[in-house]
Amino acid sequence: MSPVPLLDVHGLVKDFVVRRKKLRAVDNVSFDISSGETLALVGESGSGKSTAALCATLLEKPTGGSVRFDGTDMVAAKPSIRRRLRRDIQFVFQDPSSSLDPRMTVEEIVREPLDIHRVGTPDERRQRAMKLLDRVGIDPAAAQRRPASLSGGQRQRIGIARALALRPKLIVCDEPVSALDVSVRAQIINLLVELRAQESLSYLFIAHDLAVVRHIADRVAVLYLGTIVETGSKAEVFGRPAHPYTAALLSAVPSAEPDRTLERIVLGGDPPSPFDRPEGCVFQQRCWRADELCRRQRPALVEFRPGQQTACHHPIDDPGATT
Amino acid sequence: MSTRPLLEVRALTTVLDRPGGAVPVINSVSFDVGRGERVAIVGESGSGKSTTALSMIGLLPRGLRHQAGQVLLDGLDITELRGEQMQAVRGRRVGVVFQDPLHSLDPVVTIGVQIAAVARKHEPQLRRREVQERVVELLSDVGFASPAEFMGRYPHQLSGGMRQRAMIAASLAGRPELLIADEPTSALDVTVQAQIIDLLERLSEGRGLAVVLITHDLGLVAGFAHRTVVMYGGTVVEVGATAELFRRPLHPYTEGLLACAPRIDGPLDELLVAIPGNPPTVASLPAGCTFAPRCPKVHDRCSAQRPELQSWQGAAVACHLVEKGVRS
Numbered sequence: 001m002s003p004v005p006l007l008d009v010h011g012l013v014k015d016f017v018v019r020r021k022k023l024r025a026v027d028n029v030s031f032d033i034s035s036g037e038t039l040a041l042v043g044e045s046g047s048g049k050s051t052a053a054l055c056a057t058l059l060e061k062p063t064g065g066s067v068r069f070d071g072t073d074m075v076a077a078k079p080s081i082r083r084r085l086r087r088d089i090q091f092v093f094q095d096p097s098s099s100l101d102p103r104m105t106v107e108e109i110v111r112e113p114l115d116i117h118r119v120g121t122p123d124e125r126r127q128r129a130m131k132l133l134d135r136v137g138i139d140p141a142a143a144q145r146r147p148a149s150l151s152g153g154q155r156q157r158i159g160i161a162r163a164l165a166l167r168p169k170l171i172v173c174d175e176p177v178s179a180l181d182v183s184v185r186a187q188i189i190n191l192l193v194e195l196r197a198q199e200s201l202s203y204l205f206i207a208h209d210l211a212v213v214r215h216i217a218d219r220v221a222v223l224y225l226g227t228i229v230e231t232g233s234k235a236e237v238f239g240r241p242a243h244p245y246t247a248a249l250l251s252a253v254p255s256a257e258p259d260r261t262l263e264r265i266v267l268g269g270d271p272p273s274p275f276d277r278p279e280g281c282v283f284q285q286r287c288w289r290a291d292e293l294c295r296r297q298r299p300a301l302v303e304f305r306p307g308q309q310t311a312c313h314h315p316i317d318d319p320g321a322t323t
Numbered sequence: 324m325s326t327r328p329l330l331e332v333r334a335l336t337t338v339l340d341r342p343g344g345a346v347p348v349i350n351s352v353s354f355d356v357g358r359g360e361r362v363a364i365v366g367e368s369g370s371g372k373s374t375t376a377l378s379m380i381g382l383l384p385r386g387l388r389h390q391a392g393q394v395l396l397d398g399l400d401i402t403e404l405r406g407e408q409m410q411a412v413r414g415r416r417v418g419v420v421f422q423d424p425l426h427s428l429d430p431v432v433t434i435g436v437q438i439a440a441v442a443r444k445h446e447p448q449l450r451r452r453e454v455q456e457r458v459v460e461l462l463s464d465v466g467f468a469s470p471a472e473f474m475g476r477y478p479h480q481l482s483g484g485m486r487q488r489a490m491i492a493a494s495l496a497g498r499p500e501l502l503i504a505d506e507p508t509s510a511l512d513v514t515v516q517a518q519i520i521d522l523l524e525r526l527s528e529g530r531g532l533a534v535v536l537i538t539h540d541l542g543l544v545a546g547f548a549h550r551t552v553v554m555y556g557g558t559v560v561e562v563g564a565t566a567e568l569f570r571r572p573l574h575p576y577t578e579g580l581l582a583c584a585p586r587i588d589g590p591l592d593e594l595l596v597a598i599p600g601n602p603p604t605v606a607s608l609p610a611g612c613t614f615a616p617r618c619p620k621v622h623d624r625c626s627a628q629r630p631e632l633q634s635w636q637g638a639a640v641a642c643h644l645v646e647k648g649v650r651s
Contacts, residue, residue, distance in 0.1 A: 044512035151601040152368075181367040181602055182539060183617075186583035186595035193594060208513060211542075211585035215595060238587075252517040253587040254542025264546075266521050267514045270482040286514075 004071055005032035006169055006202050009056045012065035014048075023274050025051045027226040029065075033170065038196065038203040040213040042249075043223035044271045049206050052223065053172050056204065057089050058082060070169065087117060090163035094175035096155035100147040106133065106158055107143040113165040132161040136191060153184035160191065164199065174206045189215055210253050214238055222246050225282040226274060228301055232308030242304045242315040245283045281313065289314045327398060328355040329500060329533050330379075335392035335402075337371075337378045339605055348374045348387060348605050349557045353632065356501065359531040361524070363548035363565070365541055365580075367602045371557040372537045376505050378402075379535075380419055381409050396501075415445040418494030422506040424486040428478040428493075435474025438462070438493045445497035461492040464529075466522055484515035488522065495526070502526075505537045520547055541584055545569060553577050556603045556613025558629075563638030573640040576614045612643070620644055 014026040026048045033039045041049040054060040056067055058074050067074040069085050077085070090113075093099040100109055111129040119125060130140055136157040147155050156176065163171050173192065177185045193216060195201060207213050213220060214234065221231040222245065230243040241247040251265040267286045272278070280298055284290040293313050301311040335352040338345035349371035356362045366372040377383050379394050381402065393400045401412050413419065421427050429437055438458045442449060449457070462470035465488040478486055487507060494502060504523065508516040524547055527534050536548060544551055544565060551568050553561040553576065561574040572578040582596040600617040609615055615625040624643050632641040 044514060153601055182541070183367060183580060183583055183598040184601060186585070186597035187599070189585065190594050190597055209585070210513075211587045214587060214591065215585045248514060250587060252514045254516070254520075254540055255545060255587050264517070266517050268518075270484050270515055271512055 003034070005068075006035045006037075006070060007033045007056065007204070008066075008068040009052075010066045010068075012052060012055050012067070013063045014051055014055050014060060015063045018275075021275060024277065025226055025274055026055060026062075027277075029221075029223070029226070029228055031056075031221050031228070031231065033202050033204060035169070035202055036196070036200055037219065038205055038217045040205040040207060040217035040220045041223055042207055042210060042213055042220060044208060044249075046225070046271055046274060047223040048226035048274070049208075049223050050174055051226075053174065053204055053206050057086075057091075057172055087166050088169040090166065090168040090171050092156070092159050092163050092171060092173045092176045095179045096152065096159045097147065099159060100155060100162075102146060102148055105144050105146055106138065106150070109147070109158055110161045110165060113162060117166060119166070128165070129161075132164055133158070135164070135195075136161045137187075151184070152180050153187060156180060156188050157191065160188075160195070164195070167199070168201070170202045170204060172204045172206070175208070176205075177212060178207070178209060185212070192216060210238075210250060211255075222249065225272060225277055227282055227311065228309075229283060229312070230308070230310045231301070232305075232310075236305060236308040240305070240308075242308060242310040242317070243283075243312045244287050244289050244314075244316060246310075247316055248286075281311075289316075329358045329360075329397065330356040330535075331393070331395040332375075332379065333393040333395065335375065335378055335394060336390045337374055337383065338388050338390045339386055340388060345388070345390065346605055346608075347390070347557055349378065349554075351392065351632075352554070352557075352559050353392075354552045354559065354562055356533050356535060358500065359527065359533055360550065361527055361534045361536065361548045362550050362552060363536045363538060363544040364552045364554060365538060365544055366554035367539055369556070369602050369604050370554040372539075372554050373505055374557075375554070376419075376503050376535065376537050380413050380417055380503060382413075382419075411445075414441060414494075414499070415497040416499050416501065418497065418499040418502040420487070420490050420494050420502065420504040420507045422509050424483075424490035425478060427490055428486065430478055433475050433477055434462075434481070434489045434492075438474075438489070438496050441493050441496035457496065458492075461495055462489070464495070464526065465489070465492045466518070482515075483511050484518060487511065487519055491519075491522065491526070495530075495532075499532070501533045501535065503535045503537070506539070507536070508543065509539070516543075523547070541569075541580060553580070556608055557605070558613055558641060559632055559639075560614065560642070561638065561640045562632070563640075567638065573635060573638060573645055574614075574642050575618050575620050575644070579617075579619075612641075 010030045012026055012029040016023045016025055029052050043049045055062040107129050110132050111125050114125040138157050177188050205217055217234050219233055220237045221228045224245050230246045241250055248265040248267045269286045280296050281294040284294045299311045299313045301309050304310045304315055332354050336347055337349045339348050352375050364372045389402055394402050435458050439454045442454050442457045459470045462473055467473045508519045523534055526532055548565045551565045552559055555576050561577050572581055579598040583598055598617055611626040611629050615621050630641045630643045632639050635645050
């Protein structure tokens with residue numbers, strides 16, 4: 001039925017050693033992204049969402065697991081092949097003021113990837129850079145300015161233009177709008193949605209803001225303490241969350257609607273540290289449905305409904321019964 | 324008891340001194356806070372929301388200067404107070420909580436000692452045991468299940484959420500009537516953010532504490548504040564009862580802000596209704612209405628003359644369209 005996914009990540013594990021203690025940041029994470037699709041990795045700080053994305057693109061070397069991009073095994077590939085594949089994977093980061101070189105002009109920033117890979121003649125590169133700036137809504141008159149003289153929203157547009165320069169197949173967006181003002185956020189979300197269709201892109205979208213994810217993702221994977229606790233289509237995960245953590249996360253999102261329909265669940269405690277991962281279910285300490293089984297045995301990620309998998313011994317079946 | 328509001332901010336103007344002359348960072352800001360009332364000040368970066376808070380408590384950073392206007396606490400203008408007098412108000416009558424508790428808490432002093440110091444400063448007559456009891460009570464009020472254990476901890480030993488709760492406890496140690504919370508949850512995870520907002524609401528209800536919550540997040544405001552003050556470009560553009568303001572925003576900026584926020588439930592359109600352009604900076608404030616360059620309903624008068632904040636059906640709004648009765 002489905003063709004080979006663009007990115008296929010299986011059993012990803014990443015350990016760090018911090019002060020001689022082993023820390024498992026990513027624990028057996030699997031996901032795939034088809035061409036033209038957006039998968040969002042959501043979670044709170046320490047959930048491992050950024051590390052998972054870095055490992056999935058081999059910017060961090062995974063401790064275990066396999067990564068196939070466009071059919072090629074990225075982990076086993078020779079560095080030269082890996083480098084070529086990486087042209088097809090680009091990044092947009094959270095804070096455009098620290099990810100853009102302050103000494104370069106806007107045009108140079110966007111042109112740099114083309115220069116590095118020697119795409120076309122210098123003249124063609126310049127033209128392509130100007131075209132990209134126009135594409136993301138930056139006035140050509142700003143091309144010779146430096147990032148510091150531009151607003152946060154404009155800088156993020158430039159970061160996006162740079163990411164598009166090499167015509168990638170996949171863009172990893174790591175919290176691309178969290179540093180922006182609310183009124184500018186919507187502009188950038190809209191731009192990303194439009195570009196995906198026009199440039200036939202796929203996004204791996206990393207975010208803590210579920211409302212943003214709801215507007216951009218096709219599928220969602222919810223991470224907690226380095227593992228996926230729930231994954232599925234946007235409609236299922238947002239409409240009928242099965243894992244208690246997903247339900248709590250959704251209900252905790254501040255909503256500007258005075259007549260909101262979601263019931264609020266306020267979790268006790270803090271997201272735990274990856275240094276003391278509990279036995280059994282990762283969420284048990286904060287879960288109101290946890291029992292003896294949850295403390296003893298870690299639930300596997302299994303299909304709960306068609307297109308929705310959850311790792312929970314006591315998944316929420318009825319959307320109304322969140323307590 | 325008097326029917327006078329606890330706090331009246333009147334035409335507060337704070338300027339930034341620059342080589343070319345002073346430029347206003349907040350311009351003629353006015354609003355009230357009643358006893359036990361929760362008021363939110365909402366705005367984006369550069370809106371002047373934090374400067375308003377700092378001006379209210381006389382904690383302006385170097386370069387910023389109170390130029391005009393009053394902040395009346397029970398009728399007493401606290402912008403006139405200096406040194407000792409101001410310190411007697413801040414902490415004692417008005418508690419303050421900032422975004423990052425790691426910068427507000429002393430890293431080398433335990434939580435218990437820091438909270439005790441605040442209580443002792445404002446009520447020197449308290450006996451040692453009374454201070455201890457106060458600290459335990461405060462820590463338990465802000466949700467620490469075993470206060471005795473937490474008293475001996477240092478800030479770095481606590482998570483972000485615990486630190487913010489400790490900070491709230493410290494700000495309440497002088498038993499203030501008003502708490503000013505400047506982006507208290509912006510550095511926290513969303514599930515922890517919900518805990519803190521819940522806590523502020525509980526404390527406000529339980530102690531009759533008035534709260535001014537300063538935030539960029541309209542969503543936080545919806546369930547929390549009785550009234551909302553919307554700021555843009557250093558001016559108040561709209562004030563109203565929160566539910567009413569969300570349901571029927573009067574100012575085009577408030578309307579745009581509500582429409583462009585991604586939603587967690589309700590109907591889903593892939594494209595959001597974005598407000599074009601960027602918020603103004605202090606250096607680039609337009610002469611007329613500060614929102615005019617981005618306003619979909621702009622007309623000639625808007626760029627020529629700045630609209631005054633005026634009452635409109637129980638709310639207040641600064642917009643020429645409302646004056647003309649176009650929006651009713």
